[in-house]
Amino acid sequence: MKIAVDVRALQGSVYGGVAEYIRNLLPAMFTEAPHHEFILFTNSKSPQNDLGGFLKYPNVQIKAFRHPNKFFTFSCRFFNLPKLDKKVGGADVFFSPHILPAPVSSACPKVTTFHDISFEYFINDFFDLRRRLWHKYISPKRQALSSDRIIAVSQYTKNDLVESYSIQPDNVEVVYSGINKKLLDNGSQNWVHIKNKYGIADKYILSLSTVEPRKNISCLLRAFGILNKNPDFKNLQLVIAGNYGWSYKKIIAEARAQSVNNSIVFTGPVAEYEKASLYSNALLFIYPSLYEGFGFPPLEAMYMGIPVIVSGVASLPEVVKDAGILVNPYNPHDIAGAIEEVLRDSRLRDVYSSKGIQRAREFSWRSSAKETLKILEKCVVK
16 A cells, blocks of 8 residues: 655754654554555755655655745645645555645545644634744645544544534544653763753753743743742752743743742753653653643653643643643642642652653554554545
8 A cells, every 4th residue: 555644844943743743653654564655745945854764664765846835835725736646656545644735636535633723722822923824824624624534643632623623523533642762761861961051950840842822831930939939949940941932032031030040941942862861850840731732741751750740721631641740720829839749748759650650651653653554544445
């Protein structure tokens, strides 16, 4: 069977959740289905990422084009051309792991993964003007309705799709993502270097996410300010690691206004191999995001045996279940109280460390690949 896969999302300049999904899922699919042929489609006038690593798999070929992206996307969106399955030389099924417009011929079934639809609910709160216009332009709803099957990365995301786009529930299947356990197991062991590089203290709590309004860092800063007034936690540091998103300057200004003796540190982007050390040396991990379709960082922290505190909203309760502590993301006192409780109670830390490890082990890219392949194969059989 020929499976065409749209990997245009890998040409972005920022490594985010969608890119992580593609980078981890596809190799697992190539390995699980050596009898299938995979054709990776990409287009970029100025390619930013080398896809050559995928060619080590004998059942993979890459079809790369260099059309100007603006014109290409415009044509896909408004003229429904070119037919991407035809452009790569024919395919039995087309897999789009993102929501970019991807027209295909009527004879080729299409499967699209939706990671979340936060842009339908919090368009003015979570996105700047450029991103708001972008989502209107590409019309995710149209991509959903033009798909033969949809993969949702959580039941929460499926429910959102059914409710917002009036899609039949039977047309949406939930396939949980995995986590890169190999990378976490083999992460950098040079903790002293990483610690000095970012100015991290001996005792710190960690939050890893893009610095932007949706991640609710402002409320976390207020919670930490409450905690920091307690003499017992005067040497505690809050480390916020991750890329800088929109409106990040305002968030950093808030932190600087209340930070005493470098008690709040923004590392900026961190290398993938540095994550393991950042997780494993933290006292706990906090993720107060206001909306997540899945959420990789809490699972990664759980896998590393770190107690996890997350928002009790969106998909996060579904993902962490009883292996993490849920808080009201809009209440800084609730967040501060949960952090203090974990820091003071070593038995509680041990309980959530053990539960977290067990829960994280339930997520694997191999399992995600098997379920995704089943969906693609069923589309062809139909």
